[in-house]
Amino acid sequence: MTDRFPARSRGVDQALAAAATEAPREADLAFDRLYRSSRDDVYAYAAGLLRDRAAAEEVTATAFERAYRKRSRFDPQRGNARGWLFGIARNAALDELRRRGRQAELGTDPIDPAAFAGPADAERSELRLMLAAALKQLEPRERELVSLKFFAGLSNREIAQATGTSESNAGTKLHRAVNKLREACDGAL
């Protein structure tokens, strides 16, 4: 390539070549890693909270876009990246709830009971259906914690970071929510 340019252009040429081979910024790489590891988790959390696939997709896209715009503002000293990302996702989900200002109708329930039907594990399918029904009966705050914990796979520490509470408080509330689920399932017998 340098042969095509006169000698006085060599500096610019070298700079362009260096720019072309330059590694992406560390923040971009970190974001890419975060996206790949968390895309499905964020969607699962949003869908579990909103119970609306379309809204969950919108919230997921919004959350990652906001995170991308703010990626240079992430401070590792204030928590890990997943907690930070889910804080953004939570705000986007709550904004969606706030914007709708009404109870979300289940246009398409993300938890499809038909998926559990099958002769081989009929009992398991029944349990799942009961669990899904019990999940619907939870308060949004409790369902949010369950979604963060069991759908998104966050640790209690990350849940605390995302929801702005203490780790022990998050653990206590989560324990209560799980107990409610268990009681609801037992009561359905």
Added chain:
Amino acid sequence: MERFSDNEDIGAALATLRPSPRPGFAAELDERVAAGFPPAAKARRFSLVTLRARFRGLSPQRFAFASAGTAIAAIVIATVVVASVDSGTGPKTAGPQGSLSSEFSGAVPSAPSRRLTEPNAAVGASGGSVGEQSASAAPSYGSDAPLSRPAHREIERSAEIGLLADPADVADDSAQVFSAVHDVRGIVLRSNTTQGAAGQAGAHFDLLIPSSKLGDALAAFSAIDEVGSRHEATADITAPTVAVADRLRDSQAKIGALLTQLSAAETEAEADANEAELRRERRRAARLGARLDNLHRRTTFSRVSLRIETGAPSASSGGGIWGVEDALGDAGHILGIAAGVTVVGLAILTPLALIVLLTWLAQRTWVRFRRQQALSRRV
């Protein structure tokens, strides 16, 4: 019977309910992420929404740099504007045809508008010849009075003019000043001319110029050399003039009455008393006449102070060599203006920034509250 023996069981069961994104959505989001979330075509147009999004995307450091840069640029622009306005209205740039600032000292009184034809000081000087005397008995320079008294008001005018000259030109400029004064039939009350080096050489003139020719005289002075400063002022002295004239007329009437009494006096003592009072009244009339004459002189002649300067003032106005001292002076001037602009800007911006901050905090708190409220609703 318990369906889930422990949290692990229920956790495992919940994990099987985990929603998964559609492959189409996942692929679309992958593409957007790979492309760095390019803005949509509609959003590419400039709008408050895109601007807000850009600001939100800025890191705190970049936002601080951008804010500081904007503030510095605003201060520089304001300093340049204020400095240019300041120099534009300052005395140093007033050219020969520059705008003049008229200064009205004192409010114009609502005195009756009438032409002054009362007897004047000549009455007292004539010693007993009390009678009608026209305004023609006023001083000889009173011929210009009607032109300097529009609408019959007594207007006193004065002017100051500063010329900037090279030391070698001071003598020649002074001669031209004398010539200009002579041309308008003015009076040189005082003059002082000094020869020497720059800064030492100069001249000062106290002049009386017929008010009707003040404009011509100032134009002639301005043509002599570079004008460093020029200032004109006016004062309405109609009220004191009318008051003095009224008192003079009363005094003259009293003198007439005393003369009548004197001629009718039957005893020696009565005649002596009348003469004594007549002398006092004549002295009073003389004083009033002199005051009225002085007031007339102030309106018919304008006092002009003219200075011819050399050296530092000339250099600062561009007439000399611009040196390090001038640069330091200019730098100090600019810094002073910049400091002033900064202080004024802070005085304006600080309350605004406080309001914006409080509004932002309130909005942030409100949004958080609404988000928590949204979670309280059953979905």
